[in-house]
Amino acid sequence: KGSEMINFITGLFEEKEPTQVIIQVNGIGYEIKISLITYGQIKALDEGRLYTHFHVKEDSQTLYGFYDLSEKSRFRDLIGISGVGPSTALMVLSSLSAEELQSAVINAQVKVIQSVKGIGSKTAERIILELKDKFKKESLAENAIDLSGESNNTLRAQALSALTTLGIGKPAAEKTVDQIMSEHESLRLEELIKFALKRV
Numbered sequence: 315k316g317s318e319m320i321n322f323i324t325g326l327f328e329e330k331e332p333t334q335v336i337i338q339v340n341g342i343g344y345e346i347k348i349s350l351i352t353y354g355q356i357k358a359l360d361e362g363r364l365y366t367h368f369h370v371k372e373d374s375q376t377l378y379g380f381y382d383l384s385e386k387s388r389f390r391d392l393i394g395i396s397g398v399g400p401s402t403a404l405m406v407l408s409s410l411s412a413e414e415l416q417s418a419v420i421n422a423q424v425k426v427i428q429s430v431k432g433i434g435s436k437t438a439e440r441i442i443l444e445l446k447d448k449f450k451k452e453s454l455a456e457n458a459i460d461l462s463g464e465s466n467n468t469l470r471a472q473a474l475s476a477l478t479t480l481g482i483g484k485p486a487a488e489k490t491v492d493q494i495m496s497e498h499e500s501l502r503l504e505e506l507i508k509f510a511l512k513r514v
Contacts, residue, residue, distance in 0.1 A: 321366065325361060327359060327361060328343055330353065333404075334346060347400070347404060348378070348380070349389075349407040351381070352379065364381060367389060367390065367400075384412060388415065389403050392406055395445075397437045398440075410430065414426065414480075417503070419449045420446065421508065425438075470491055474487050482514050487510065494510060
């Protein structure tokens with residue numbers, strides 16, 4: 315499971331690649347494996363903080379880093395599942411946004427999770443089985459927030475982002491999302507995406 319010996323590292327981003335970064339702290343360079351999500355968040359920065367997970371195996375010690383604590387938490391959820399190692403977990407986080415992963419797990423969309431390189435149907439089913447209850451609880455907690463105008467805008471933006479990532483053209487996605495949002499008072503993100511996918 316790795317240990318929390320190193321919880322986060324703050325320093326200069328000496329080298330940045332889509333899969334790893336070297337952070338320099340007081341003359342020491344830490345090599346940290348990252349996902350595409352984190353890379354997107356740090357690529358314009360010269361320095362910053364990454365929340366880390368220190369993974370120890372018999373023959374290696376590896377640091378994995380995340381720009382957001384929520385991403386670190388997703389990573390830990392995934393590596394807690396039998397058959398999902400750190401590299402596969404990073405691949406999931408690089409291929410699916412947090413919303414897409416949550417939606418795929420809650421709605422038991424095996425094919426969506428299986429679309430990630432290196433994940434077979436058995437592992438996809440295991441991910442759904444083991445994370446479904448946890449994600450449902452989180453989703454309910456998120457939805458307890460009052461759906462005022464601002465969160466509706468966020469909801470719309472998140473839904474559009476998920477739909478365009480899934481390969482749907484922006485004009486079609488916008489039209490469908492706006493239509494659905496005008497018909498329903500309050501919708502959860504995964505419901506909105508699900509409705510939209512049926513209509514597009």
